[in-house]
Amino acid sequence: MPNYYDYACPQAIPTIRKAIRNAIANERRMAASLIRLHFHDCFVQGCDGSVLLKDTPWFTGEQTALQNNNSIRGMEIIDAAKQAVRLFVRESSHVQIYLHLQLETLPRAHTVGQAQCVTFRNRIYNETNIDPGFAIHRRCGCPSDNAGNGNLAPLDPVTPYTFDNKYYKNLMQKKGLLHSDQVLFNGGETDGIVAGYSRDSSSFYADFAAAMVKMGDISPLTGSLGQIRKICSAIN
Template sequence: MGSAYPSSSRSPFISYAYIFLAVFFILSNAPCEAQLSSKFYDNTCPKALSTIRTAIRTAVSRERRMAASLIRLHFHDCFVQGCDASILLDDSATIQSEKNAPNNNHSVRGFEVIDNVKSQVESICPGVVSCADILAVAARDSSVAVGGPTWTVKLGRRDSTSSGLSQAAANLPSFRDGLDKLVSLFSSKGLNTREMVALSGSHTIGQARCVTFRDRIHDNGTNIDAGFASTRRRRCPVDNGNGDDNLAPLDLVTPNSFDNNYFKNLIQRKGLLQSDQVLFNGGSTDSIVTEYSKSRSTFSSDFAAAMVKMGDIDPLTGSNGEIRKLCNAIN
């Protein structure tokens, strides 16, 4: 029996069918990229977030500085190999720890808090919640604990089985960095200039070591308030090696409250670190600093959005990586 379709119409139909089948085959065999979701643990560990929140509140109530340390820990993790908890790994036969990188050594802290949280979560849901996700949630809960903004944390990250010591040395911002270097560094991680300034606002809490701001307060530069510099010199003498570990608050006004005083300080030339003051020094970011100094709500909103975006930097998902039993060692 002849075809119901004339030959002139059959060829396009068959061609479309082949194209459809080819596309379907390609898509069905393409690797599926798992997406992060705020509901990732709703069924597998429904008490995970409340357990983390309680532990972080306790840790911050014991030491207010810990809030800044945990936010910074998440930041330093995401900028090296992505948000994969690689920064938590200790040295071993196969691991060269990122903790030894110049911008981490004797600087990043809060590891014992994360280890404690992991232990509590493991007791209710063994092998389910990653250390990378714990870091991300801990950063959010730390912000809230000191009056900062909250945000919805996307979850489903897995933990790396490798470390990035050399990357940590190259990819982490330095207290000596100029504006162009900072903009370039954040851009390489998919974060724009406004997001860079917003994330820098985390320095509205926390403290810095004398060794990181000694040069700035003793060089008699024009971009530092004289009275501010004089006050900071009292516990940070000019001779290297003397008082290196003495601490000073990054925000002298409200060092334990997450607000927008950091930006007001910059306008008054009272940024503690060089990498802080370059954000307001006649450059392209001056207008953003001014805007944030006038509106705490705008800063808070932008900071929260930037933290969510930062948490999306190259996460391990699906079958990649692992769920570590201990945050400081691979399984």
């Protein structure tokens, strides 16, 4: 229910908005990190804040899942907003399964944000469908041995802080940073989508907005099927 907090807790949305604005003013990358956090939360059985759950001896949550461990950021912003308004997070009880939806066609937000060397090392040293100059440039900050695993590089080197369609133009020049980015433009059936978005940014914006709304509708459990957590990071 999109207007649930209008009556349940009218201060919720303004308080969250303020917390997010402050966080982005402190660090621009946080805008990207929060988009990713939303995606990673929603794709595991709904947008239920389950990504906030900490592991316990009898429960393995999402934070230590391969895709998130030492990588997902922004949880503290949600916690700060929650403390300010005592916002309760609805959650479902099973959180370990990643849904395999049609990720190839879901428009990504890799036009902003950064990736760690460990996620693109193999691509810049071993792959052939990469612009040679781009690969050499990226190798500077990402040594071939295990040193510098956490060194960062922008997902979109051309306009790293602007949400635009340059990411798709980069892919067409074989300048996708991640392997999973470049597969979107590698002679397969998604080439046309990439070419379309690179020509027409308004179609990317429209599709991205629609996909985010759709993703936000992946519902958490309601009523007695789920629970409203008193502490964001733990099941009641």
